[in-house]
Amino acid sequence: MSERQFDPERYTGMPDGTYVPSPQLIKNARMLIVGYEADPEVLESALPPGLDPHPNNLVQMNMYRVPSAEQTSHLDPYTLTYLTVEVADRDSRAISAAQGEIPVPGRFWVGYWNDSPQMQAYTREGGGIPTLDGACEWEEADGELSSTLSVDGTPVIEAEASVGDEQVDTLTGHLHYYAHRQIPDPAGGRAQINELVEFPIPFVSELYEAEVDRVDFDFPDGSPFQRFAPVEPLSTPSVLHGTVTFTYSQGRRVRDYLAEEASRGLSSDVSDR
Structure with missing residues (x-):
């Protein structure tokens, strides 16, 4: 399976019948x-212009399941695993019943695996x-929980x-998530959309006891995701285990790379005259 998000030579837009309105609600x-x-x-090299890695050098890895459509507003059941790099100067705020208000660094998606074709199209094309x-x-x-991400039937994260x-x-x-949204022109040869998108995601969560024992990455040779494996010895400063109600919110564009490129080109043309 190709690990590229799109094939510019074959991309023709969102498949018929996969459109889902936004936002969507997920319960528990x-x-x-x-x-x-x-x-x-690795974290610094993975971020697009406009985002810098947080000094804590953390990846936030989320592994979860939505086994029933009745937990959603308009989605099929699915399972999901994602990797996000924490970024600097993009904090949101959360309120802990035990600790009060706390800052939460923004998160940029660098890996995202889902087993629902509907969700794949919704998140990839829309966000x-x-x-x-x-x-x-x-x-x-x-009292022991094991969570495994498999790709093409092969375990790659445990x-x-x-x-x-x-x-x-x-x-x-709320949590601030970020994505580098790139849509190639169906005619080929250039990007049609190239932007940094921010998703402010509201949530309510009930947290339970958890202590991480191990996190293992075993992606195939040459996979770009193996580089996001934890450093040794394993250090897990934050762990959240529980039920979470949240939305897939509509994103807002915070950087338009095509417009910036065009502006730089225009400035260069003017200065050359």
């Missing part, structure tokens, strides 16, 4: 979100999120955590 999705330290040089096909499976027994059934906190607020 059970998530395991692990914030782990990664290679700072520019780098969506690929992949399935997340959970196994839980005796996370294990010791979890409890006692609620330890309630967290509410």
